[in-house]
Amino acid sequence: MANQLSQLDQVFAALADPTRRAIVMRLCAGEASVGELADPFDMALPSFMKHIHVLEQSGLLQSEKSGRVRTCRLSPDALLSAEDWFQHQRAIWEARLDRFEAYVMKLKKERAAAKRPSKSAEKTTNKPSKRKGTE
Amino acid sequence: MANQLSQLDQVFAALADPTRRAIVMRLCAGEASVGELADPFDMALPSFMKHIHVLEQSGLLQSEKSGRVRTCRLSPDALLSAEDWFQHQRAIWEARLDRFEAYVMKLKKERAAAKRPSKSAEKTTNKPSKRKGTE
DNA sequence: TCTATAGTTAGCTTCATGGCTAACCAATTG
DNA sequence: CAATTGGTTAGCCATGAAGCTAACTATAGA
Known part of the structure; x- marks a missing residue:
């Protein structure tokens, strides 16, 4: 688990560079050789190879040399684990937001009840307001 | 679009640091003051403020000062845009994989047909394999 | 075998990052 | 008003990242 965090460091750092992205x-x-990958970039090959190496060390890329050509392919596990991190944070954030919304709703109701106490007062109708609206 | 990429740079770079994550x-x-946020970390306040600043500049964090206390909250748009990037890449990757799977399937079928041409070759078993099981 | 191709290694610059201390506002609070 | 609290600014330092060139290795092809 602590190990995964350290991998997250590397994955996010790798993806912070536009060339690597x-x-x-x-x-x-689909897979490609180093030369094919490097072609669109105006960059010396050793510099480009550094990017390849960073990606490989982060676990985002696997490569294999056969003859004199090195073929690179994506290894999606690291990508998926990073995506999981986002989904996890979003889940927490949305849960908090749901609670907050429920709280505001309760406040509104209390204020409304305070404004016109003649009406049936503290009703405390707990409307869940599940808001699953994907947004 | 190119503008968004530049923001992605900052968001991923911000998230590459474990303190900032x-x-x-x-x-x-939920929101918190700078002091509350800094408390669990064994770090001088100016160093910590740099992290806050990086997060703010990446768009992940908003802050607001009232009196002498600065309150920070998450601004989820940047987080969502980064998550979108992952989902987009995964969609492309999965589409390619599906095509690849279909290709392998076709190869298998052709080889089976070549091996026993007497039988009427199996009907095109189109198994979509939609792989929505990731979660 | 000779040459061109595809990467690789080594070593150098430059600049950004992440940390620190010290000194400095500006609100609260006694 | 004086002291404390919460944050800010300025400036320093060490490390690492991103780029380059030059020289090298090893395979493929003529």
Whole structure:
């Protein structure tokens, strides 16, 4: 678990660079050699290889050399684990937001009840307001 | 679009640091002051403020000062846009994989047909394999 | 075998990042 | 008013990231 966090460090750091993000996007469409990958970029090969290495060390990329050509492919596990992190945070955030909404709703109701106490007062109708609206 | 990429740079770079990821996770549970946020970390306040600033500039965090206390909250748009990036890549990757699977399936069928041409080759078993099981 | 191709290694610059201390506002509070 | 609290600014330092060139290795092809 603590190990995974350290991998998250590397995955996010890898994806923070536009060149590396472009490489990942390209590899989503299928495997390619280093030369093919490097071609669209105006960059010396050693510099480009550093990016490949960063991606490989982060676990986002696997490569294999046969003859004199190294073929790279995406290894999606790291990508998925990063995506999971987002989904987890979003779940927590949305749960909190649901609670907050329920709280505001309760406040509104109490204020309304305070404004016209002639009406049936503290009704405390707990409307869940489940708001699953994908947004 | 190109503009968004530049924001992705900042968001991913911000999330590459475990301290900042912890701040984001904490803020998912609700807003907090700088002091409250900094408390669990063994770090001088100016250093910590740099992290806050990085998060704010990436668009992940909003803050507001009232009196002498600055309150921070998460602004989820940046988080969502990063999550969108992952989902987009995964969609492409899965589409490619489905095509690849279909291709392998076709190869298998052709090989089976070549092996025993007497039988009427199996009907095109189109198993979509929609792989929605990821979660 | 000779040459061109595809990567690789080594070593160098430059700049950003992440940390620190010290000093400095500006609100609260006694 | 004086002291404390909460944050801010300025400036320093060490490390690492991102780029380059030059030289090298090893395979493929003529």
